[in-house]
Amino acid sequence: xxxxxxxxxxxxxxxxxxxxxxxxxxxxxxxxxxxxxxxxxxxxxxxxxxxxxxxxxxxxxxxxxxxxxxxxxxxxxxxxxxxxxxxxxxxxxxxxxxxxxxxxxxxxxxxxxxxxxxxxxxxxxxxxxxxxxxxxxxxxxxxxxxxxxxxxxxxxxxxxxxxxxxxxxxxxxxxxxxxxxxxxxxxxxxxxxxxxxxxxxxxxxxxxxxxxxxxxxxxxxxxxxxxxxx
Amino acid sequence: xxxxxxxxxxxxxxxxxxxxxxxxxxxxxxxxxxxxxxxxxxxxxxxxxxxxxxxxxxxxxxxxxxxxxxxxxxxxxxxxxxxxxxxxxxxxxxxxxxxxxxxxxxxxxxxxxxxxxxxxxxxxxxxxxxxxxxxxxxxxxxxxxxxxxxxxxxxxxxxxxxxxxxxxxxxxxxxxxxxxxxxxxxxxxxxxxxxxxxxxxxxxxxxxxxxxxxxxxxxxxxxxxxxxxxxxxxxxxxxxxxxxxxxxxxxxxxxxxxxxxxx
Numbered sequence: 001x002x003x004x005x006x007x008x009x010x011x012x013x014x015x016x017x018x019x020x021x022x023x024x025x026x027x028x029x030x031x032x033x034x035x036x037x038x039x040x041x042x043x044x045x046x047x048x049x050x051x052x053x054x055x056x057x058x059x060x061x062x063x064x065x066x067x068x069x070x071x072x073x074x075x076x077x078x079x080x081x082x083x084x085x086x087x088x089x090x091x092x093x094x095x096x097x098x099x100x101x102x103x104x105x106x107x108x109x110x111x112x113x114x115x116x117x118x119x120x121x122x123x124x125x126x127x128x129x130x131x132x133x134x135x136x137x138x139x140x141x142x143x144x145x146x147x148x149x150x151x152x153x154x155x156x157x158x159x160x161x162x163x164x165x166x167x168x169x170x171x172x173x174x175x176x177x178x179x180x181x182x183x184x185x186x187x188x189x190x191x192x193x194x195x196x197x198x199x200x201x202x203x204x205x206x207x208x209x210x211x212x213x214x215x216x217x218x219x220x221x222x223x224x225x226x227x228x229x230x
Numbered sequence: 231x232x233x234x235x236x237x238x239x240x241x242x243x244x245x246x247x248x249x250x251x252x253x254x255x256x257x258x259x260x261x262x263x264x265x266x267x268x269x270x271x272x273x274x275x276x277x278x279x280x281x282x283x284x285x286x287x288x289x290x291x292x293x294x295x296x297x298x299x300x301x302x303x304x305x306x307x308x309x310x311x312x313x314x315x316x317x318x319x320x321x322x323x324x325x326x327x328x329x330x331x332x333x334x335x336x337x338x339x340x341x342x343x344x345x346x347x348x349x350x351x352x353x354x355x356x357x358x359x360x361x362x363x364x365x366x367x368x369x370x371x372x373x374x375x376x377x378x379x380x381x382x383x384x385x386x387x388x389x390x391x392x393x394x395x396x397x398x399x400x401x402x403x404x405x406x407x408x409x410x411x412x413x414x415x416x417x418x419x420x421x422x423x424x425x426x427x428x429x430x431x432x433x434x435x436x437x438x439x440x441x442x443x444x445x446x447x448x449x450x451x452x453x454x455x456x457x458x459x460x461x462x463x464x465x466x467x468x469x470x471x472x473x474x475x476x477x478x479x480x481x482x483x484x485x486x487x488x489x490x491x492x493x
Contacts, residue, residue, distance in 0.1 A: 017487075017489035017490075018489060057396060058483060058484075058485065059392060059395060059396060059485060059486075060485060061481065061483065061485055061487070075483060076482050076483060077400075077484075079483050079484045079485075080395075080398050080399065080400045080484055081398070083395065083396060083397070083398045083484075084397075084398035087396060087397065087398075088396045089396075090389070090392070090393065090396070092389075093393060094389030094390045094392065094393040095390075095393075096390060107397045107398070110394070110397065110398055110399045110400075110403055111400060111403065112397075112398030112399070112400075113398060153393075156397070157397070160397065160398070
């Protein structure tokens with residue numbers, strides 16, 4: 001995987017399904033993610049950042065273009081296997097009924113993660129870095145604040161060892177202390193295996209984008225503005 | 231067994247006069263239902279008289295194509311009616327409801343006519359039409375409840391369904407809970423009816439047979455057959471419409487097409 005791109009999205013276009021033929025949300029967008037990338041997706045509200053990220057995660061249908069994973073187009077029954085490697089994290093992750101621990105165990109019941117088991121010690125170590133102690137696991141998901149839900153969503157994804165994380169404003173509901181902890185955790189996660197892992201980060205915060213990304217794509221009105229390399 | 235008493239139109243009119251009780255209640259309590267009562271009472275008389283005339287004709291003609299035509303009309307009306315009161319709709323819902331209602335009720339009716347009751351010829355209207363009618367009436371409810379619940383569950387759990395997909399779930403794994411809830415909802419009324427049948431109320435068909443002079447044990451045998459026909463027709467119809475809807479709302483790329491779901 002070290003040589004070629006991990007994800008290659010070519011000429012991505014998605015229409016608003018409720019507006020029909022001319023309602024393009026994004027169009028003609030190319031996005032290449034290499035192992036070790038820390039790629040930022042920036043742009044004003046409504047520019048199509050989340051639409052692009054969701055399309056790259058293959059969560060929404062695209063009307064134009066194609067998405068490739070390690071050189072192969074991601075289609076049909078290959079999609080769940082792809083999403084096992086490339087996890088999209090929603091701004092407000094939806095949690096299942098039950099405790100935090102049950103939420104973290106749930107993905108291991110899916111076929112895509114068959115053969116792997118929930119690692120309590122590892123999860124506790126991640127939570128500790130995020131300033132949450134073991135008692136947090138017993139909390140009911142219903143009682144979590146928006147920020148806590150975002151942390152659970154992040155831990156739920158990280159424990160699955162994805163290759164690429166598609167992060168849609170992952171610190172939007174967090175206070176500055178938790179934001180710093182998340183940035184540190186994700187930075188270390190990538191630095192741990194830079195030849196395998198990559199981050200794509202949607203952020204409104206220009207300072208955060210500078211801190212957390214090396215390369216940035218700007219979207220404006222559904223298309224790519226010239227790429228800015230730092 | 232006492233002979234069957236034929237009703238004159240005057241006797242029917244006497245029964246219709248009882249609707250005045252409802253009217254009086256509406257006036258006394260100012261329910262403002264008089265107009266609707268009048269319309270409902272008129273509908274009851276007109277619709278039943280019309281179907282009586284149609285059935286008279288179908289029974290007299292006694293041709294397979296006439297019976298088949300009648301069965302088709304009943305099925306289409308049931309399939310369309312099943313989608314009338316659902317809170318959510320999606321493009322293609324009506325055709326799927328029609329397909330599920332048609333397939334399930336006709337399969338069960340064929341088993342009933344051909345293998346269980348062994349009606350010869352199969353299209354004898356005295357059997358084919360009421361049997362299909364009873365299966366359809368219940369299948370329609372199952373299909374309608376299943377569709378309504380599936381839409382409601384998917385809309386309420388939209389974010390969870392998507393979170394599961396994002397974590398690598400297949401479309402089936404993501405939709406499994408809403409699908410199960412929808413099928414369960416469609417089946418519960420039939421199961422409830424089977425549990426209390428004969429205790430809380432005597433079913434309409436059995437009552438009809440008793441009034442017509444059939445011995446209670448014979449009437450019960452028929453009613454048992456009907457209950458199981460209805461249960462299987464409802465189960466098949468509900469499962470079919472829920473699975474067909476699931477296939478419409480989740481594509482081959484394991485994506486949830488939530489934009490298709492309209493309130």
